[in-house]
Amino acid sequence: xxxxxxxxxxxxxxxxxxxxxxxxxxxxxxxxxxxxxxxxxxxxxxxxxxxxxxxxxxxxxxxxxxxxxxxxxxxxxxxxxxxxxxxxxxxxxxxxxxxxxxxxxxxxxxxxxxxxxxxxxxxxxxx
Amino acid sequence: xxxxxxxxxxxxxxxxxxxxxxxxxxxxxxxxxxxxxxxxxxxxxxxxxxxxxxxxxxxxxxxxxxxxxxxxxxxxxxxxxxxxxxxxxxxxxxxxxxxxxxxxxxxxxxxxxx
Numbered sequence: 330x331x332x333x334x335x336x337x338x339x340x341x342x343x344x345x346x347x348x349x350x351x352x353x354x355x356x357x358x359x360x361x362x363x364x365x366x367x368x369x370x371x372x373x374x375x376x377x378x379x380x381x382x383x384x385x386x387x388x389x390x391x392x393x394x395x396x397x398x399x400x401x402x403x404x405x406x407x408x409x410x411x412x413x414x415x416x417x418x419x420x421x422x423x424x425x426x427x428x429x430x431x432x433x434x435x436x437x438x439x440x441x442x443x444x445x446x447x448x449x450x451x452x453x454x455x456x
Numbered sequence: 457x458x459x460x461x462x463x464x465x466x467x468x469x470x471x472x473x474x475x476x477x478x479x480x481x482x483x484x485x486x487x488x489x490x491x492x493x494x495x496x497x498x499x500x501x502x503x504x505x506x507x508x509x510x511x512x513x514x515x516x517x518x519x520x521x522x523x524x525x526x527x528x529x530x531x532x533x534x535x536x537x538x539x540x541x542x543x544x545x546x547x548x549x550x551x552x553x554x555x556x557x558x559x560x561x562x563x564x565x566x567x568x569x570x
Contacts, residue, residue: 341515343478347522350470354463386514415518417533437521437529440467 332357333453336373338395339384339413340365344436348382348413351440355455358444366390370398373405380451384436385414385425393428400429409451413438475523482520482564485512489535490557496550510539516560525567531560 335352337360339345349360363372365387373381381399385392392412399405409431416422417435425433432450434443448455492509495501513536520528535556538549 341519343474343481344519344522346474347471350467350474354467386518415514436518437523437526440471440522441464 332359333380334359334361334376334378335447336361336363336369336376336378336381338363338365338369338381338387338392340387341384344384347440348438348443351438351443352447354441355444355448365395369395370402370405373399373408374402377404378408380431380447381408381410382447383410383412385412385416385421393425396428396430411447411450471523479564482516482523485516486557486560486564488512489539489553492539493550493553493557496545496553497547499547501545501550506539506545510536513539525563527563528560528567531556531563535560 333355335358337345337348337352339348345362349362352358352360361372361376361378363369365384366389369381369383369390383392383395387395390398392414396410396412399408399410412425412428412430412433413436414421414425414433415436422433432446434446434450438446444455447453489509489512492501492505495505513532516532517529517536520526520532535553538545538553538556541549
């Protein structure tokens with residue numbers, strides 16, 4: 330199975346940690362982390378992850394704004410980004426759908442099934 | 457033999473450990489909503505208190521289900537709906553919020569103790 334590196338961005342430490350634990354259930358998947366803000370862009374540039382999981386609602390630089398910065402950067406614009414959102418508002422979900430995320434996944438998520446959701450969204454195979 | 461069941465047990469144990477380590481943050485969030493509901497009932501709710509409570513209810517709605525408290529997420533979402541309503545809130549809203557906070561505390565206690 331190919332090795333996959335996934336950058337996880339969330340302002341809540343405990344959620345970052347659980348996403349990481351969840352993803353690393355899959356052999357060959359490695360989670361790396363960044364806190365919201367410019368660190369995300371720097372980490373994405375230097376690590377070139379296979380995907381980024383981004384929380385929607387973060388202080389300072391929210392998910393959609395971070396996504397736009399990643400898309401505007403030549404070295405990160407090709408990295409698929411999955412948005413995680415706790416919003417259930419139709420207007421938010423419609424707005425997110427227009428951004429071009431690889432997928433928009435709901436919070437709360439089930440840590441046991443998150444890797445399968447990510448794999449499905451990105452067309453990756455997992456055993 | 458598949459390693460999946462072992463992995464799942466391991467993930468559940470790690471999530472439970474993180475909950476134990478971080479549950480004080482959840483209780484802080486609940487306390488922030490409780491402060492807002494008390495202030496609202498007393499007619500003293502400020503935009504800052506309301507904003508803080510709205511942010512905390514959103515965080516709880518997104519997190520509690522992941523920790524195994526789906527009902528906690530549902531209750532938090534109801535609180536968020538009240539706090540982010542595009543209207544001034546009244547005493548009745550404060551009482552509704554206070555009742556939801558009570559239910560949430562009960563839920564967290566009952567699941568934690570089960």
